[in-house]
Amino acid sequence: MATIHLTNSPITITNLHNTEEVVMRLKTYDISNQISAGNFLFNLDPQPVADTLIVTLDGLVLAPSTSTVQKDYTLTGHSQITLHFNEDLAQNSVLLAIYEEA
Numbered sequence: 001m002a003t004i005h006l007t008n009s010p011i012t013i014t015n016l017h018n019t020e021e022v023v024m025r026l027k028t029y030d031i032s033n034q035i036s037a038g039n040f041l042f043n044l045d046p047q048p049v050a051d052t053l054i055v056t057l058d059g060l061v062l063a064p065s066t067s068t069v070q071k072d073y074t075l076t077g078h079s080q081i082t083l084h085f086n087e088d089l090a091q092n093s094v095l096l097a098i099y100e101e102a
Contacts, residue, residue, distance in 0.1 A: 025100045026052060032095045040083040047079040048099035055081060056096045057089070078102070 034042050044053075055062045055073050062072035065084065076082045081097070089095070 026054075026098055027101065029097045029099075030094070031097055032093065035089045035091060035093055035095060037088050039088075040085060041076070042081050042083070042095065042097075044079045044081065044097055044099070047102040048075075048097070049102050050075055050078075052100040053081075054098040056094075056098070057083075058093050 029044065031042050031044070053064070053075060055064075062083075065071045065074040070084055072085075073081045073083050083089075
């Protein structure tokens with residue numbers, strides 16, 4: 001429970017909602033340890049719910065491929081992603097997969 005004290009303020013609060021019971025279903029998995037020269041295939045464990053997958057590389061959100069357009073990555077199978085890059089990832093890169101577990 002949070003307590004809010006307002007003194008000499010024009011702000012009026014009419015409703016407070018308890019958000020303590022909200023369950024965060026998205027989890028972040030650091031898959032940077034799978035980076036190696038010539039490797040563009042990364043395993044996701046546990047398996048993600050496909051529609052919840054977000055992949056970031058060094059803080060940048062990567063674009064998922066569609067059935068007609070190839071972008072930054074493709075979810076291949078149920079638990080792997082393939083990156084579509086022309087050059088190897090730097091060994092000190094941070095590759096994160098954010099998703100809900102299946």
